[in-house]
Amino acid sequence: GANSKINLGLIGCGGRGQWIADLFLKTEKYNLVAVADYFKDRTDEAANRFSIPENKRFNGIHGYKKLLELKEVEAVAIETPPYFHPEQAANSIEAGKHVYLAKPIAVDVWGCNTVESAAKKATANNLCFLVDFQTRANASYKECVRRVHNGDIGKILLGEATYITGPTWGHMDKYLRQNPNNVDARIRAWGLDAKLSGDVIVEQNIHAIDVATWFLNAAPIKAVGSCFKKREFLGDCHDAFSVIFHFPDNILVSFCSKQNGAGWDDILCRIYGTQGTADTHYFGTVKIIGDEPYDGGRLPNLYTDGAVENIKTFYKNITEKDFSNPTVPPSVRSNLTAILGREACFRTKQSPDQKFAEITWDELIKSNQKYSLDFIT
Structure with missing residues (x-):
């Protein structure tokens, strides 16, 4: 009950x-x-x-x-x-x-x-x-997205999504240094392992990518990009990504991320329209600037508040027998979008002279890509 x-x-x-x-x-x-x-x-x-x-x-x-x-x-x-x-x-x-x-x-x-x-x-x-x-559990984000879907910024022209942070997972580096080929060390240091984590663009940057796909309410058609590893940590994750996602209606979304360096942290998504711009920050403000402005205020603690909100919703859904599970389809879409970006970057890295090489959504889906980890049975 x-x-x-x-x-x-x-x-x-x-x-x-x-x-x-x-x-x-x-x-x-x-x-x-x-x-x-x-x-x-x-x-x-x-x-x-x-x-x-x-x-x-x-x-x-x-x-x-x-x-x-x-x-x-x-x-x-x-x-x-x-x-x-x-x-x-x-x-x-x-x-x-x-x-x-x-x-x-x-x-x-x-x-x-x-x-x-x-x-x-x-x-x-x-x-x-x-x-x-x-x-997705936050009232300001929900209202901002509703307004964009309602046409408050006019026709969408362009988007950008960014996830800029310092070197995460430093505490995991020591496990790999002590014992680089050990299965347990690899699992303890999962955040530095591209297969266990999905690499930085999927594991961490998905927050920014998810907001972009939410605003656009679409999956990209194709993507092109590249990535590099510049930090000293062991493991095979990259810490610099840059991708251009091509969405329907010729809407381009530029994405960049780093997980290294110092001086600036932000998780943002901006959507530029003919009559205004939606500007959202995970650790800051959510607003629309333009003909139909919106001030969603500053979000002091979304990391915790959003989780608490989801935990309450989970209870409500179970007790009220709401089994519609609406969080899943958009999560699948943004996860595949992040994977598309990753695969575009990997394709460029592997091409001769690192010539940019695009990958399409259809190609990705058809690949039914599956990582296998030989050490896990």
């Missing part, structure tokens, strides 16, 4: 997993009843923090499947490296659990398709499936 608490299982007990579990508990609408992580020390750390008994903590690559066998677990929060999301989400729905999934939903085309199918199955089986994008 509306007053009863939902029994939650946590899959992924790292920094974000524990942080999310804490936010779930603070709403006072959930009990945390079981935890799972690849690493025993992580599982135990979370279990001890949240008073989970020995027989409700699981580790190892398939540990989460034991968590899914527990009858009392009604819902799961999946906060693992993105490579694992599709399989874990699909198996959770298969086991009859509601799913709260961290972004990005996947690292490859196959993963996006798997999540999309799992969510359709969820709807058919009266289960909730929510993808946690903080911006």
Whole structure:
């Protein structure tokens, strides 16, 4: 009923997993009843923090499947490296659990398709499936997008999306330096691993790309770009990306990101129209400048507030039996858009003399690209 608490299982007990579990508990609408992580020390750390008994903590690559066998677990929060999301989400729905999934939903085309199918199955089986994008839960962002869709900035001409930050994941570098070829080290340092994370453009920059696809309400037709690795960290992720996405109606969106250096941090999306400009910042203001202005104010703490909002919505959807799962299709679209950008960059990097080489949306979808990690069985 509306007053009863939902029994939650946590899959992924790292920094974000524990942080999310804490936010779930603070709403006072959930009990945390079981935890799972690849690493025993992580599982135990979370279990001890949240008073989970020995027989409700699981580790190892398939540990989460034991968590899914527990009858009392009604819902799961999946906060693992993105490579694992599709399989874990699909198996959770298969086991009859509601799913709260961290972004990005996947690292490859196959993963996006798997999540999309799992969510359709969820709807058919009266289960909730929510993808946690903080911006999409925010009232100012929602209103700004509504106004753009309503024609408040006129005809859209051009867009830009940017994610500028310093060197993230430095703490993971030490695991690789201590033991570069060790499986456990590689999984601990997942943020520096292009296959486990999807690379920076998919794992992190998707926040900016997602807002652009939300404003345009479309997928790109093709993309061209390039990327480089300039920082000293080990691993195969790139820290500088630049992409031009070609959307329908000849709308170009320029995207750039860095995960290195100092002096300026911003996650922004700007959409330029014939009568105005929408200007949105994850850590700042959301507004429209032009004939029909809008001031959505300054967002002091979207990172936390957006997650809390999504956690409350998840509860509401479960208790009110709303199984429409509207967060999934746009998340699939923006995830594939980020992958399209990544593949465009990789194609250029691999071409002779790094000559720019475009990739089309249709080509990407047809490829049904699937990453496989030989060390994970």
